[in-house]
Amino acid sequence: MAEKSPVKEVAFSESIPISNSNQLKQSPQFSAKLTTPTPPISDIPSTPTSRLPPVDADVIHVPSYSRWFSWDKIDSCESRFLPEFFDGRSSKGPSLYKYYRNSIIKLFRENPSRKITFTEARRNLVGDVGSIRRVFDFLDHWGLINYSASSALSKPSKNTASNNKSSDSPSLESPSTAAPTPKQSSTSRRFCGECKSLCTIACFVCDKYDSTLCARCYVRGNFRVGLSNADFRRVEISDEAKADWSEKETLLLLEAIMHYGDDWKKVAQHVGGRTEKECVAHFVKLPFGEEYLGHPLSDDAESGFDPNKSMRLTPLADASNPIMAQSAFLSALAGVEIAEAAAQAAVNILSKIDDTTASRGGNGSLERNAKQESEISSNGDANQNALERAYADAKSQLDKEEQDIERAITEITEVQMKEIQDKILRFEEMDLLMEKERQQLESMKHLLFIDQLNLSFRKNSN
Amino acid sequence: MKSPASASWKAPLKFRMPAAENLVPIRLDIEVDGQRYKDAFTWNPYDPDSEVVMFAKRTVKDLKLAPGFLPQIVQFIQSQLATFRSYAGQDMYVGDKIVPIKLDLRVDHTVIRDQFLWDLNNFDSDPEEFARTLCKDVGIEDPEVGPAIALAIREQLYEIAIQNVTSARENRINKKGRRAAEHFPISKPSGAALDLMKLFRSSVVRKRKEWDYYKPVLDLLSNEDVDALEAKEERSG
Numbered sequence: 051m052a053e054k055s056p057v058k059e060v061a062f063s064e065s066i067p068i069s070n071s072n073q074l075k076q077s078p079q080f081s082a083k084l085t086t087p088t089p090p091i092s093d094i095p096s097t098p099t100s101r102l103p104p105v106d107a108d109v110i111h112v113p114s115y116s117r118w119f120s121w122d123k124i125d126s127c128e129s130r131f132l133p134e135f136f137d138g139r140s141s142k143g144p145s146l147y148k149y150y151r152n153s154i155i156k157l158f159r160e161n162p163s164r165k166i167t168f169t170e171a172r173r174n175l176v177g178d179v180g181s182i183r184r185v186f187d188f189l190d191h192w193g194l195i196n197y198s199a200s201s202a203l204s205k206p207s208k209n210t211a212s213n214n215k216s217s218d219s220p221s222l223e224s225p226s227t228a229a230p231t232p233k234q235s236s237t238s239r240r241f242c243g244e245c246k247s248l249c250t251i252a253c254f255v256c257d258k259y260d261s262t263l264c265a266r267c268y269v270r271g272n273f274r275v276g277l278s279n280a281d282f283r284r285v286e287i288s289d290e291a292k293a294d295w296s297e298k299e300t301l302l303l304l305e306a307i308m309h310y311g312d313d314w315k316k317v318a319q320h321v322g323g324r325t326e327k328e329c330v331a332h333f334v335k336l337p338f339g340e341e342y343l344g345h346p347l348s349d350d351a352e353s354g355f356d357p358n359k360s361m362r363l364t365p366l367a368d369a370s371n372p373i374m375a376q377s378a379f380l381s382a383l384a385g386v387e388i389a390e391a392a393a394q395a396a397v398n399i400l401s402k403i404d405d406t407t408a409s410r411g412g413n414g415s416l417e418r419n420a421k422q423e424s425e426i427s428s429n430g431d432a433n434q435n436a437l438e439r440a441y442a443d444a445k446s447q448l449d450k451e452e453q454d455i456e457r458a459i460t461e462i463t464e465v466q467m468k469e470i471q472d473k474i475l476r477f478e479e480m481d482l483l484m485e486k487e488r489q490q491l492e493s494m495k496h497l498l499f500i501d502q503l504n505l506s507f508r509k510n511s512n
Numbered sequence: 513m514k515s516p517a518s519a520s521w522k523a524p525l526k527f528r529m530p531a532a533e534n535l536v537p538i539r540l541d542i543e544v545d546g547q548r549y550k551d552a553f554t555w556n557p558y559d560p561d562s563e564v565v566m567f568a569k570r571t572v573k574d575l576k577l578a579p580g581f582l583p584q585i586v587q588f589i590q591s592q593l594a595t596f597r598s599y600a601g602q603d604m605y606v607g608d609k610i611v612p613i614k615l616d617l618r619v620d621h622t623v624i625r626d627q628f629l630w631d632l633n634n635f636d637s638d639p640e641e642f643a644r645t646l647c648k649d650v651g652i653e654d655p656e657v658g659p660a661i662a663l664a665i666r667e668q669l670y671e672i673a674i675q676n677v678t679s680a681r682e683n684r685i686n687k688k689g690r691r692a693a694e695h696f697p698i699s700k701p702s703g704a705a706l707d708l709m710k711l712f713r714s715s716v717v718r719k720r721k722e723w724d725y726y727k728p729v730l731d732l733l734s735n736e737d738v739d740a741l742e743a744k745e746e747r748s749g
Contacts, residue, residue, distance in 0.1 A: 142533070149644070153655075167574030172553065174655035176640045176647075176662045178535045180556040180563055183570075 110162055113193040121152055131188055134181065142181065150175060150185045158195040165196040295332055303329055304336075377431050389433070396436030403443060527604045527677050530632045530669055531639055534558075536596045537666040540588050544580040552663050554640075557593055557600075564589050596670075604676045609633070613668050615728075619657045621738055624650070626728035630665070632672065639665040650730050 118125040124144055128151075129136040135147035153175055158166045172182045189195045295303075299321055306320035306329075314326040321329055381389035528534045535554040542549045551571075568585040571577070615626040626646070631637065643662035652658070718726065733741070 157655075168570050169574035173659065176643045176658040178533070178554040178556040179567060180559040183563075183567065 110159055111197060113197060116192045116194055119192075119194055124148065128188070132184055134184070146177070147185065150177065150182055151189065154182075154186055154189055155194055299324065300332075300336070303333060307333065373434060374431060377434050381433075393432045396433045400432075400436050400439065403439070527599045527602050527673060528635075529666065530630075530635060530673060531637050531666070532635065533638070533640075535666065536593060537663050537670055538589055538592050539663075539667075540585060542581060542584045542588065544584060545578050547578055547581070549575070549577055549581060549585075553659065554663060554666060555589065555593065557596055561590070564593070599674060599677050602677050604673060609672075611668075611672055613665055615661060615664055617657075617660050617664055618733075618741065619660045620654055621733050621735075622652055622654045622657050623731035623733060624652070624657060624661065624728060625731075627726050630669070632669075639669070646728065650728055652730065 112119065118127065124136075124147065128147070129144075132147065135142050135144055154166075154171050157171060157174060168183060168186050171186050172179045175182050186195075302321045303317065303324075306317040310316040310320070314330055318324055318326040318329050324332075384392070529536075534557065536557050537552070538555045539552045540549065541551075564586055568582050568589070571585065572579065572582050609632040610629050611632060612627055613630045615624055617624055640662045642665065643658045646652075646661060647658045
């Protein structure tokens with residue numbers, strides 16, 4: 051069955067004519083401009099008035115967030131929402147998924163003005179009904195089937211009315227941000243992916259497939275195939291809902307701390323709406339913002355022991371780590387600027403010794419790692435560490451030198467001994483040679499003597 | 513101590529469908545208030561149970577059945593699933609069994625008859641894939657035939673698997689001892705199971721006279737034939 055109808059894309063208020071040539075193989079190309087899908091809320095009043103062009107039988111409407119669809123290819127969002135076909139464990143493979151998907155869509159497009167039911171689809175497909183249902187639901191949600199102009203209007207109102215932000219069914223808002231990534235990291239309300247109910251106390255999040263389940267669904271085992279209980283981790287809601295500190299609140303908090311110092315009760319009052327615990331917790335978690343505390347603190351430095359400063363230091367002095375307490379005390383005595391300078395110098399040397407990257411980064415990370423709010427103590431700590439490290443380094447170098455010297459001496463002595471030995475050997479050889487020569491000479495002497503005798507005999511006999 | 517008397521004795525496996533996917537064939541035939549609902553499909557037993565209810569709701573909605581169907585459908589599906597699951601923990605003896613699978617279905621206007629051999633030991637086999645290929649090769653246009661074929665194959669495999677399980681259970685109860693256990697997988701009449709040796713004794717190539725049995729036969733019926741057959745079925749069934 052060759053598909054001859056062109057495919058149009060709908061962006062809630064405009065339909066864009068798309069040329070789709072006779073081959074199914076090409077993905078829809080759009081020649082006209084694309085409007086970014088405006089949020090559905092503002093569109094609802096406008097769409098009834100700006101009527102979509104009358105739907106003729108040959109034109110298929112596809113919502114703009116589904117324009118990734120193509121007969122041949124499998125998009126990443128498909129593999130994300132239907133992992134059972136793509137994880138390689140079961141024999142269901144991507145080709146099987148494609149078969150389901152393409153058959154269902156073809157079936158729908160045979161008669162696009164009518165919605166196909168799931169039962170029709172599964173009766174026509176070979177396979178287990180669970181998987182077919184999932185593919186069908188997926189296509190339905192993404193508007194690749196059963197999507198017509200009238201349903202486009204009803205869908206946004208339905209979705210916004212229910213304020214459904216479940217993570218594994220794409221709401222029509224989120225696809226407009228180009229990918230239906232769950233927006234839950236920013237929002238504080240969580241909806242269960244299965245039963246679409248609001249999660250209250252605790253919910254279970256599966257990181258692998260980015261889905262959220264309410265406690266009830268999790269207990270009932272109401273999650274998709276391929277997941278097990280272990281894949282979910284529990285996320286407490288009661289903390290999260292109140293966790294968002296606005297800028298205003300943070301500012302108030304800091305102001306209050308500056309005024310009241312350690313009196314968290316007054317701080318909480320000043321901030322308003324947060325308990326003491328929350329104030330403390332949030333304050334501790336604040337980034338190490340010098341930009342927050344900057345000038346007021348440096349002004350106080352001149353006055354020496356400011357009551358504020360001492361208050362701020364007391365948490366430190368009570369710290370179980372005596373070194374930290376000591377360094378905090380010392381740096382308080384020395385004053386902010388001096389301690390800063392000393393720490394800076396120490397860190398610089400440190401970085402030179404270690405060849406680590408970015409002394410400033412190291413300084414920054416040192417600062418951040420310190421869990422206190424005042425930079426003084428952390429710099430003092432760095433100071434301490436720098437001295438110790440320098441001492442240790444010097445000692446190790448000394449030891450190394452000693453060892454080197456020893457080694458050198460032993461080598462020298464060895465070499466000299468070798469020399470002597472060689473010399474001895476040489477002399478021995480020479481000795482041997484001399485001996486041999488002597489013997490030769492002796493024998494020659496003998497011969498000579500014999501010759502002389504012979505000669506004298508001859509002479510006498512003649 | 514246990515010396516297998518023949519090569520076809522194998523260690524028992526846990527019960528499962530002898531196919532790549534452990535899917536359950538489910539057949540429904542429910543009558544409520546004069547409305548008759550007949551259906552058959554494959555179900556994945558690993559789907560959560562909430563799927564059953566969802567599926568039933570959708571079916572009732574899609575086919576516009578009376579709401580009284582809903583609990584019945586759910587109950588039937590669940591009971592068949594439970595039967596399947598009750599076998600799941602048990603052992604299954606599968607020898608070197610090659611079974612002939614017969615197809616003889618009528619789906620709407622299409623009648624298909626076929627017979628082929630299926631290896632029970634092959635756990636990579638895929639009845640669905642087979643059904644799809646068969647439909648494509650034979651040129652069946654009606655899309656509902658494919659699922660029916662796959663279902664028929666699965667049902668037969670299911671039957672055979674169940675028989676193997678029951679034979680295993682009888683083994684344990686049977687006090688005749690080890691020898692009986694070894695003989696059972698071979699001699700127990702589980703229908704038409706053939707021994708590999710017997711089958712391929714002469715050669716692997718099929719004899720000419722058997723060709724006709726083993727090829728698919730496709731018939732397309734006219735409307736009158738369909739009506740006649742349906743009437744006959746209702747009278748008999």
